[in-house]
Amino acid sequence: MAVLVISAFAIWMCGTLVAGCESESTAASGVGDPYFGKSGNGGYDVLEYRLALTIDPTSGSLAGECGIDAQATQTLESLHLDYAGPDIASVEVDNAPADFKHRGGELIIFPATPHSEGQIFEVLVSYSGVPKPLETCYGPHGWLREGDTIYTLGEPQGALAWYPVNDHPSDKATYRFELTVPDPYVAVASGMLVETRSDEVDRTYVWEMDRPLASYVAAVSVGRYELEETQVRDGLTIRNYFPPDLDAEARSVFASTEEILRFYEATFGPYPFDAYGVVVPNATCYVGMENQTLSLFGREAVRLMVENDDGRDIMVPHELAHQWFGNSVTLSSWQDIWLNEGFATYASWLWLEHKYGEEALLAEIQENRDWLNGQDQVLCGDPGADHLFSSTVYYRGALTLHALRLKLGDDVFFDILRQWNERYKLSNACTEDFIALAEEMGGVELSPFFNEWLCEDGELPELQ
Helix, strand or coil, X not given: CCCCCCCCCCCCCCCCCCCCCCCCCECCECCCCCCCCCCCECCXXXXXXXXXXXXXXXXXXXXXXXXXXXXXXXXXXXXXXXXXXXXXXXXXXXXXXXXEEEECCEEEEECCCCECCCCEEEEEEEEEECCCCECCCCCCEEEEEECCEEEEECCCCCHXXXXXXXXXXXXXXXXXXXXXXXXXXXXXXXXXEEEEEECCCEEEEEEEEEEEECHHHCCEEEECCEEEEEEEECCEEEEEEECCCCCHHHHHHHCCHHHHHHHHHHHHCCCCCCEECEECCCCCCCCEEXXXXXXXXXXXXXXXXXXXHHHHHHHHHHHHHCCCECCCEEECCHHHCHHHHHHHHXXXXXXXXXXXXXXXXXXXXXXXXXXXXXXXXXXXXCCCHHHCCCHHHHHHHHHHHHHHHHHHCHHHHHHHHHHHHHHCCCEEECHHHHHHHHHHHHCCCCHHHHHHHHCCCCCCCCCC
């Protein structure tokens, strides 16, 4: 997420659910995240989500089904899903009706027959209504509507507002979105558009994400969109969805996307997905959000980038870099947020260096060092749930990487970044994994170095 536009999303429902006594055959509510104890659920791994939704953009309502294929990791007599969305009509497990309880943000399902460890099962939840935005001190997120435009914001816990989900980044899954909307509206989602069907009044857009996707970057948007598409090469397309009245100057903000992508491939390794692009909802929001394969930029964010070249040289590369750092290599817990935001911030600085030369990089580093040293800082490696998206995470995280580059040299440093993306591609990793990789490839012990940068606050260490 771009720090220049919005500094953070606040936390919703952190620790507000009361867990009952859980037997060994009951899936745990929560996966033990140090910041969000009730986020996600244990006892199973989700393999795929299939969302078939009919959406009314004028009211914001949806109606349909969420199908979930999952594999039990223990004997299951009941299971939990995160869900704070519209009313549920029915729940089935393996084509048989199942009892359920829905309270707060938790859906508890009781299959007619228990599942044994290793067994694959299917859950089907039918629901309808208008999802309510999740109100936070940083504004609403989840399922959002302005006029006849709908978009979703999921970081860190917004997905549960509009579909039942194991809402933690450690449980990534493939997705299929089957979205039916009235003509002339367009429905877009994470992944590739694989089918479009029309009848007399509606059009159905089928999107598939065949690579693992964390729920916080699973996204949908509905609006009056125009498609602009570029074929980079076989197997890689850039497609942007703009409101019809978005002028050429505003659209030109994203003209450098292909050039940035090619630079990042040379620097970090192959692009991990089949497509990239942006959607600009016709809504007055200042957000930049790295939804997988289809970053979202609010209309006001685009306006600011039109007015400020520096902004577009940071924000556009930042969200694109997240496709490597966050979407392909995904944090194991929210405490590791610097692996997303610090890495994407430094990637945008590398783009400045590539485009304008070393002086531009050094100027950016000095500006951010001076600014941070005048601020109260949280711990970059453990910022706390209320400060996930603080400037410390972005800028001190990026400065940590630059300090590592200076310590190990360019050759080793960039080899580490490429190996990071190769070794943990489409999976999860944590700070300890990165430190271990840096020590392995750098041939030196780095615990004191990372402790100073990530686990201390106050005045920044000197860059050496």
